[in-house]
Amino acid sequence: MQLLDTFDWITISIYFAVLIGIAVWVIKKKNSNTEDYFLAGRNVGWFVVGASIFASNIGSEHVVGLAGAGAGNKLPMLIYEIQAWVVLILGWVFLPFYARSGVFTMPEFLEKRFDARSRWVLSVFSIIAYVLTKISVTIYAGGVVVAALLGIDFWTGALGTVILTGIYTVLGGMRAVVYTETLQAIILVIGAAALTFIGLDKVGGWESMADTVGPEYLNMWRPMNDPNFPWLPLLIASTITGIWYWCTDQYIVQRTLTAKNIKEGRRGTIFGALLKLLPVFLFLVPGIIALTLKMRGELNWDSPDEAFPVLMSNLLPSGLRGLVAAGLLAALMSSLASVFNSCSTLFTVDIYKKLRPNTPEKKLVRTGQFATGIxxxxxxxxxxxxANISGVLYEYLQSVQSYIAPPITAVFLLGIFSKRINATGAFITLVTGLIVAALRIVLELIKESLNPDGVLYYIGHMNFLYFASWFFLFCVILIVVVSFLSPAPSKEKVENLTYQTITEEEKRNNKVSYSWIDILVSILIIVIVIGVMMFFNGA
Structure with a gap:
């Protein structure tokens, strides 16, 4: 690893100066009510919405981990990175319902569609899940990255980024988050693109790289008897997790709710989907480049997760290296800012305001700021x-999403596609689903001490992709059976909140909210996704 030099530090300093300037400009604007603070006044354009979606998704652990997947023979995980088509589902399928309902949060939408019980389950669970997974994993990975890049110790790197991000998130709210994320997305794309092009030139182009690693290495589709990534369960489980993450999770959906209207929100998701195609080329390919150079004896690293920082420090010239370092810092800060703001929104709107409904708007904003600080x-x-968790458990945290997603995906999907699904079905599915998810996590941790011939061992040992697929089917059957065995929901619980009950006026409003350009770009994105899937087939 080469440490950063003077030109690199000048680049990083300029980046932080611009970032602070944007944050100060945003903070000076009013955050007089909850709509201002949590949803940027619902006045954001499509470009900022799309850039914010992309920047929220790409964290430092994401950059390092995806390059590590490219360097560590885990190419099937690429399927989670080409889910641009799922981002389109958010804009075309889910967003009109969220926008029409006027909600701030996803649990709030569940209350409108079902009842307060579902809202409470999703609110409390989401906050705990964010703190234990998203925040902790991002801070840990960020501390490691910052320490490696800047040559400082882990604690200084982690504390510095957390405190700096926390300050502008607390003071500026959602507007500070989405505008700083736009800058961060641009920096990250420019920096990583430069590394990909320089890296490909260094290895002699794509063909030369493929010859070194072998064509089979570039195959993301494994046979059904593969113990780790059988192709069909991989496709099903990644889609279920994708719909949960991109279409129902507060962390992502909150960005689209900041838009001026449905048209800008949908265009934001289309732009976000377009950007989502980039990580394959910006982060996965550098990992394969790093492996190629290692196989040729031109580069050395111990763990696949070191591939990106080592490649960056050895290949990039002075100044540009600082830009990519700034991009990695940006990725860390944008992910942290997003999850901080999402947590404070969930706490303030779904818990505090529910317990104290007559609280003035200004006090709710102060409560949100206080919650972010906590x-x-x-x-x-x-x-x-x-810092003390092993690399194995760090990887394991990524698969936890496969256990969380099925019940939530089933409730949201069936909730908007069928007016017969009721509150009892949703509540029982969420509670049962979360109990099963917790049981699976515990059994996976203690499976070595269980009887190999027992049912509990089988559940804990089952491939996580198979488990997620069957678990989703179980949740769908459960919500349908319980709903049909209990009374149908009332008219106000379904009107304009399901596809079967959209009024003619809303249908007309929806039709004027998109143009042929939106449809054409969406189709183009789907074609590119299919093209990438076919390209990485080892042929």
């Missing part, structure tokens, strides 16, 4: 715990 502190307290 979450920042919890994140800092969590750092030493994450």
């Amino acid at each position: 979450i920042v502190i919890i994140g800092i307290i969590w750092i030493p715990i994450m």
Whole structure:
């Protein structure tokens, strides 16, 4: 690893100066009510919405991990990175219902469609899940990246980024988050693109790289008897997780709710989907380049997760290296800012306001700021715990999403596609689903001490992709059976909140909210996704 030099530090300093300038400009604007603070006044354009979706998704652990997948023979995981078509589902299928309902949060939407019980289950679970997974994993990975790039110790790197991100998120709210994320997305794309082009030139082009690693290495589709990534369960499980993450999770959906109207929100998701095609080329390919150079004896690293930082520090010229370092810092900060703001929104709107419905708007904003501050502190307290967690468990945290997603995906999907699905079905499915998810996690941790011939061992040992696929089917059957065995929901619980009950006026409003350009670009994105899937087939 080469440390950053003077020109690199000048580049990083300019980046932070611009970032602070944007944050100060945003903070000076009013955050007088909850709509201003949590949804940027619902006045954001499509470009900022799309850039914010992309920047929220790409964290430092994402960049490092995806390059690590490219360098560590885990190419099937690429399927989670070409889910641009799922982002389109958010804009075309889900967003009109969210926007029409006027909600701030996803649990709030569940209350409108079902009842308060579902709202409470999703609110409390989401906050706990964010603190234990998203915040902790991002801070841990960020501390490692910052320490490696800047030559400082882990604690200084982690604390510095958490505190700086926390300050502008607390003071500026959602507007500060989405505008700083736009800058961060641009920096990240420019920096990583430069590394990909320089890296491909260094290895002698794509053909030369493919010859070194072998064509089979570039195959993301494994046979059904593959113990780790059988292709069909991989396709099903990744789609279920994708719909949960991109279409129902507060962390992502909150960005689209900041848009001026449905048209801008949908265009934001289309732009976000377009950007989502980039990680394959910006982060996965550099990992394969790093492996190629290692196989040729031109580069050395111990763990696949070191591939991106080592490649960056050895290949990029002075100044440009600083830009990519700034991009990695940007990725860390944007992910942290997003999850901080999402947590404070969930706490303030779904818990505090529900318990104290007559609270003035200004006090709700102050409560949101206070909640963000508390979450920042919890994140800092969590750092030493994450620092002691092994790499195996860090990877394991990524698969937890496969257990969380099925019940939530089933409730949201069937909730908007069928007016017969009722509150009892949704509540029982969410509670049962979360109990099963917790049981699977515990059984996976203790499976070595279980009887190999027992049912519990089978559940804990089953491939996580198979488990997620069957678990989703179980949740769908459960919600349908319970709903049909209990009374149908009332008219106000379904009107304009399901496809079967959209009024003619809303249908007309929806038709004027998109043009042939939106349809054409969406089709183009789907064609590119299919093209990438066919390209990485080892042929």
